[in-house]
Every structure is written in C-alpha cells, then in structure tokens.
Amino acid sequence: MTTYMVGYDLGKPGRDYDGLHEYLKSFRTYWHNLDSTWLVVTSESAEQLRNGAGRFLDNSDKLLVCQVTTPGAWRGFGESGSEWLMKYL
Known part of the structure; x- marks a missing residue:
C-alpha cells in the first residue's frame, strides 16, 4: 500500500464537489x-x-497526486492527526 497526497484547486467555487469528496472517503484509510x-x-x-x-x-480545476514518503514534518495538527501521519508516512 502507498500513501498519496491528493491536492486540488477548484476553478468554480460553489460548485458541488460532493462526488469528489465521497470518492476520496471511499478509500479505507484517508486523512483530511x-x-x-x-x-x-x-x-x-x-x-x-x-x-x-x-x-x-x-x-477549470487543477489536481495533483504525489506519492508521500518519510521523512515528513508538520505542525498544528491535533493528536489524532499527528498519530495518523506518523503511522502512514
């Protein structure tokens, strides 16, 4: 299994992107x-x-998908967010 970062810039704010969010949530393990x-x-x-x-x-939308590996660094996330990052990076 591989950890990927999915980043997007939506060109039409206010449009319904629920399908995108549901697709990303369909992965058993995700962080948002x-x-x-x-x-x-x-x-x-x-x-x-x-x-x-x-x-x-x-x-009009932009999308970037990149593999994420260690080392990683972060700040400002709560305990559960940091634990997820430590486990899956």
Whole structure:
C-alpha cells in the first residue's frame, strides 16, 4: 500500500464537489485535515487515483497526486492527526 497526497484547486467555487469528496472517503484509510489536501492509502497507482478523482472535476480545476514518503514534518495538527501521519508516512 502507498500513501498519496491528493491536492486540488477548484476553478468554480460553489460548485458541488460532493462526488469528489465521497470518492476520496471511499478509500479505507484517508486523512483530511487541510482544506484542499487529502492523503489516501491505496494499492492503486498515482495515475489510477488521478483518473478516479478526475471524473469529478472539470477543465477549470487543477489536481495533483504525489506519492508521500518519510521523512515528513508538520505542525498544528491535533493528536489524532499527528498519530495518523506518523503511522502512514
């Protein structure tokens, strides 16, 4: 299993992106503590993840999918957020 960062910039604020959010929540293990950034743990490739999330976006939206590895550094997240990061990075 691999941890990926999924970041997006939505070109049409106010549009319904519930489908995108439900897709990202469909991964058994995910982290969503930043507005437009998710971390998901999956056996899918970055391209498969991009294509899956891309079904819910339009041409004005931007999407970035990157593999996340250690070392990592963060601040300002509560205990549960930090524990998740320590476990899956």
